[in-house]
Amino acid sequence: MSMEGKKAPRAEARDLCVHFGQRAAGFAKFTGRRAPVVHAVDDVSLEIGPREVVGLVGESGSGKTTLGKALLRLVPVTSGQVLFDGDDVSHSRGDQIRQFRRQAQMIFQDPHASLSPRLTISQLLEEPYRIHRIPEEDRTSVAHLLETVELSSELANKYPHELSGGQARRVGIARALALHPKLLIADEPTAGLDVSAIGNILNLMNDIKDEYGISYLIITHDIGVVEYIADRLAVMYLGNVVEVGPTERVLDDAAHPYTRALLSTVPKPDPRRKDGHAPSLLPGEIPSPKNPPSGCRFHTRCAYSDNGLCRTVMPKQEWVDESHAVYCHRWRTVRG
Amino acid sequence: MTESVVKVRDLDLVYQSGNEAFPALSDIELEVGAGEVLGIVGESGCGKSSLSSALLRLLPPNGRITRGHVFYKDLDLLEIPETRMRQFRGAELAMIFQDPLTSLNPTFTIGTQMRDVQRAHGGGSLSRAQIYRRSVEMLEQVGMPDPEDRLRSYPHEFSGGMRQRIMIAVALMLKPGVLIADEPTTALDVTLQAQILSLLRGLCKEEGTATIFISHDLGVVAQICDRVMVMYAGRVVESADLFSLFDEPLHPYTRALLRSIPSRNRRGSRLVSIPGRVPSLSALPSGCKFVNRCPHAQDVCRATEPRFLDIQGHRVRCHAYDSSSGFRDAGVVTADRFGD
Amino acid sequence: MDARSATGVLGVLRRVLARPSGLFGLLVVATLLVTAVFAPEIAPYSAGAQNIVMRLQGPSIAHLMGTDHLGRDILSRIIIGTRVELGLAVPAVLVALALGLVVGVAAGYLGGILDDCMVVLMDATQAFPAVILGLALLALVGPSLKALGLVIAVAFSPQYGRVARASVLKLRQEPFIEAERALGASNKRIMFVHVIPNIIAPLFILSAMNVPSAIAIEAGLSFLGLGVQPPTPSWGVILNDGFNRVREFPWPVIWVGLVLIITTLGFTLLGESLRDTIDPRLAGTRGGA
Numbered sequence: 001m002s003m004e005g006k007k008a009p010r011a012e013a014r015d016l017c018v019h020f021g022q023r024a025a026g027f028a029k030f031t032g033r034r035a036p037v038v039h040a041v042d043d044v045s046l047e048i049g050p051r052e053v054v055g056l057v058g059e060s061g062s063g064k065t066t067l068g069k070a071l072l073r074l075v076p077v078t079s080g081q082v083l084f085d086g087d088d089v090s091h092s093r094g095d096q097i098r099q100f101r102r103q104a105q106m107i108f109q110d111p112h113a114s115l116s117p118r119l120t121i122s123q124l125l126e127e128p129y130r131i132h133r134i135p136e137e138d139r140t141s142v143a144h145l146l147e148t149v150e151l152s153s154e155l156a157n158k159y160p161h162e163l164s165g166g167q168a169r170r171v172g173i174a175r176a177l178a179l180h181p182k183l184l185i186a187d188e189p190t191a192g193l194d195v196s197a198i199g200n201i202l203n204l205m206n207d208i209k210d211e212y213g214i215s216y217l218i219i220t221h222d223i224g225v226v227e228y229i230a231d232r233l234a235v236m237y238l239g240n241v242v243e244v245g246p247t248e249r250v251l252d253d254a255a256h257p258y259t260r261a262l263l264s265t266v267p268k269p270d271p272r273r274k275d276g277h278a279p280s281l282l283p284g285e286i287p288s289p290k291n292p293p294s295g296c297r298f299h300t301r302c303a304y305s306d307n308g309l310c311r312t313v314m315p316k317q318e319w320v321d322e323s324h325a326v327y328c329h330r331w332r333t334v335r336g
Numbered sequence: 337m338t339e340s341v342v343k344v345r346d347l348d349l350v351y352q353s354g355n356e357a358f359p360a361l362s363d364i365e366l367e368v369g370a371g372e373v374l375g376i377v378g379e380s381g382c383g384k385s386s387l388s389s390a391l392l393r394l395l396p397p398n399g400r401i402t403r404g405h406v407f408y409k410d411l412d413l414l415e416i417p418e419t420r421m422r423q424f425r426g427a428e429l430a431m432i433f434q435d436p437l438t439s440l441n442p443t444f445t446i447g448t449q450m451r452d453v454q455r456a457h458g459g460g461s462l463s464r465a466q467i468y469r470r471s472v473e474m475l476e477q478v479g480m481p482d483p484e485d486r487l488r489s490y491p492h493e494f495s496g497g498m499r500q501r502i503m504i505a506v507a508l509m510l511k512p513g514v515l516i517a518d519e520p521t522t523a524l525d526v527t528l529q530a531q532i533l534s535l536l537r538g539l540c541k542e543e544g545t546a547t548i549f550i551s552h553d554l555g556v557v558a559q560i561c562d563r564v565m566v567m568y569a570g571r572v573v574e575s576a577d578l579f580s581l582f583d584e585p586l587h588p589y590t591r592a593l594l595r596s597i598p599s600r601n602r603r604g605s606r607l608v609s610i611p612g613r614v615p616s617l618s619a620l621p622s623g624c625k626f627v628n629r630c631p632h633a634q635d636v637c638r639a640t641e642p643r644f645l646d647i648q649g650h651r652v653r654c655h656a657y658d659s660s661s662g663f664r665d666a667g668v669v670t671a672d673r674f675g676d
Numbered sequence: 677m678d679a680r681s682a683t684g685v686l687g688v689l690r691r692v693l694a695r696p697s698g699l700f701g702l703l704v705v706a707t708l709l710v711t712a713v714f715a716p717e718i719a720p721y722s723a724g725a726q727n728i729v730m731r732l733q734g735p736s737i738a739h740l741m742g743t744d745h746l747g748r749d750i751l752s753r754i755i756i757g758t759r760v761e762l763g764l765a766v767p768a769v770l771v772a773l774a775l776g777l778v779v780g781v782a783a784g785y786l787g788g789i790l791d792d793c794m795v796v797l798m799d800a801t802q803a804f805p806a807v808i809l810g811l812a813l814l815a816l817v818g819p820s821l822k823a824l825g826l827v828i829a830v831a832f833s834p835q836y837g838r839v840a841r842a843s844v845l846k847l848r849q850e851p852f853i854e855a856e857r858a859l860g861a862s863n864k865r866i867m868f869v870h871v872i873p874n875i876i877a878p879l880f881i882l883s884a885m886n887v888p889s890a891i892a893i894e895a896g897l898s899f900l901g902l903g904v905q906p907p908t909p910s911w912g913v914i915l916n917d918g919f920n921r922v923r924e925f926p927w928p929v930i931w932v933g934l935v936l937i938i939t940t941l942g943f944t945l946l947g948e949s950l951r952d953t954i955d956p957r958l959a960g961t962r963g964g965a
Contacts (some may be wrong), residue, residue, distance in 0.1 A: 115867075
């Protein structure tokens with residue numbers, strides 16, 4: 001593409017760890033009480049390129065939401081780095097972080113709960129400009145923002161609770177767009193929506209991407225969504241990224257046993273699939289992030305785990321091919 | 337053709353608010369045989385939760401069933417007194433919900449709760465040993481490790497998946513003829529969901545329990561159901577066996593639903609979405625309730641409500657399939673098949 | 677009924693008026709406020725107009741509530757007294773609200789050691805019975821309206837502080853707070869624009885219910901001679917004057933007693949009605965696009 005060499009990715013996590021409860025745990029050692037540290041995100045490295053849509057999937061306890069928030073510095077970085085356009089923002093404060101906020105925004109999971117209840121839609125959409133003291137002439141009008149998300153300007157004087165879930169979600173998107181960010185992180189953008197409304201939101205997100213050249217990180221547990229819209233797919237389990245690569249490659253040729261199990265258990269609206277294709281049911285349940293298993297965190301439920309390496313050593317990044325990475329000691333066996 | 341365990345006919349339900357009566361359910365018809373799983377699919381506001389409440393007669397004070405029959409093995413549940421109905425609930429008619437934490441009493445051990453359910457329906461005829469044995473047996477059946485030990489634990493000591501299994505155990509403990517499952521896996525992780533669905537299907541087939549599985553997720557329904565019923569605005573708009581519904585959906589709403597599910601096949605193209613919103617109960621259009629959102633709507637659709645037709649076992653409520661309705665160029669609708 | 681009116685001021689008003697207790701409360705409070713504001717115009721006589729000849733008369737057409745031991749019209753004194761009472765109680769309670777709000781929000785939002793200190797401070801203040809606190813302070817500085825107001829404000833502020841703090845702690849977890857942070861909002865902005873407006877409603881309701889308590893404290897202290905000093909006609913003073921002769925001439929005590937009861941009932945019922953109508957206000961629609 002370019003002769004100048006690889007440009008810095010839009011957003012990047014490098015060996016990122018986010019642990020909660022450190023201080024309490026430290027104090028607890030002193031008092032002798034138990035205060036577990038939650039290893040929400042551990043040693044995660046992930047890149048999001050310009051104009052790229054990365055899908056981040058995982059189940060509860062996977063740390064996907066925490067990773068998303070860490071990339072926006074909404075949670076503190078315990079160790080490792082968070083970079084944006086090449087700049088290290090891991091420990092920025094004050095003005096530096098305020099500038100960063102103009103470039104990377106979040107669309108929150110619960111559409112109503114993320115809108116301040118006592119402000120009108122119009123006031124909510126003007127908040128970003130007020131916060132950053134942006135002069136009138138550089139602001140996008142409320143009407144225009146609403147139009148971008150296909151909402152009528154009649155909603156401008158309403159309050160969040162007067163809107164439907166879908167409308168509130170669009171307002172959240174409009175607000176996130178107000179500062180013309182380069183990166184949008186969408187946390188479960190389709191959760192709670194009726195099936196018939198999901199199409200609307202995804203179409204809208206695609207249109208926005210095309211028009212404004214925005215990168216997306218889409219955090220979801222709905223594989224169908226990432227199948228449809230993501231360029232690359234990253235799978236997380238208990239705080240680690242276990243596999244990442246171009247969407248179609250990962251779907252067709254998953255190398256990690258968890259990814260394979262996950263993909264096979266997703267219920268598809270296709271009645272024949274269940275007959276010819278028994279899902280590989282994972283035994284047991286997801287362990288608690290307060291007490292993750294040693295070595296490879298998936299080994300307690302993995303059909304391929306040997307009792308040596310998998311139990312003791314955390315797998316390092318290995319390449320299935322130039323763009324498809326996996327974190328598994330036995331991936332070659334898994335792929336057969 | 338198995339004999340029906342549950343048969344609903346002409347069921348109407350209204351909610352009273354001040355002087356107005358809002359029709360939450362109209363003309364509901366369904367049948368479930370022993371060991372059969374009927375899926376009820378619909379989006380928010382379609383009435384599926386109202387239907388499950390109506391079947392168990394657990395309606396809020398302002399809810400009234402104004403017409404119809406709910407037959408459980410030849411007995412019309414709408415005609416029996418509440419005292420008798422209470423005997424049925426829990427024993428013959430069981431229900432499991434979406435959130436097991438709120439369905440289990442947090443201040444009692446699960447052993448106590450399982451014992452209480454048995455006592456409430458068995459009266460004094462069961463000995464303590466029998467009750468205990470049945471509880472352990474059920475927990476084993478739902479795949480709970482160390483069941484004897486776990487009977488002494490409290491609900492909050494279990495994970496979400498385990499709690500859902502406990503709920504299933506309690507529901508099936510008295511070998512009910514009917515199980516109503518209202519979004520039982522919606523709050524669970526997908527790998528856990530697969531386990532629970534497999535368990536549920538296995539147990540119901542084994543015991544011959546007639547199961548009504550309510551969900552908004554067509555994918556889940558495809559995995560577990562034998563027959564499917566689609567609801568919209570309080571009405572059944574389509575009802576067929578599983579393969580027929582997915583292979584050849586007849587109703588425009590069903591088709592639009594199936595087309596709007598994001599998946600790999602649709603990469604690169606825009607997703608179909610249904611314009612407009614589900615009409616609120618206070619502002620239902622006359623005629624067909626889907627008229628304002630249907631790509632094929634005609635005058636007759638605005639004027640009268642379509643009949644619930646039977647086309648070789650595949651039932652649909654749409655004028656396009658009714659030769660006597662006056663719908664013009666029905667070929668357009670029938671040709672608009674689902675297929676990609 | 678359109679959604680906006682359901683939560684707007686008019687909507688709330690309508691619902692409060694729909695219940696008999698709310699209606700009563702609103703009427704009483706409105707009457708008292710009007711009386712307080714227009715007291716000199718409403719009162720048939722001036723508060724100090726003595727007429728010894730007419731002293732200790734029972735209720736008559738000229739003096740609807742009778743006259744006191746100096747021939748002053750009791751009704752007029754009570755009316756002027758309303759201005760004194762509300763003029764003291766309402767500002768004092770509002771100051772308590774402001775004080776408690778600042779402390780509570782700071783404690784709840786900023787957390788940490790500041791929070792711990794504030795909580796201890798609030799607990800300590802609340803542990804003191806207000807009347808004793810008042811007695812001590814007034815004994816020190818000498819009785820005056822200002823000192824009394826201050827005592828009441830300080831004594832009541834921990835209640836507001838605790839409610840504010842609890843509300844803030846709950847609100848802090850809300851996604852919209854995080855959303856504003858994600859936009860780059862400063863802590864100050866979040867506290868003033870997003871937190872305070874969302875927690876202030878219960879505080880106002882609390883203040884409505886506290887006004888009668890403040891009045892009662894004044895009445896009590898003035899009755900003991902430590903509050904408002906005669907000839908200023910506060911209800912407590914009238915009580916005090918009347919108490920000396922209560923056996924032969926009970927009217928002042930009876931009238932003030934009645935007025936105190938109605939005032940307390942009115943404010944309390946209004947506060948409760950407001951609370952009942954505002955609390956379950958959780959309108960919301962979900963589902964479609």
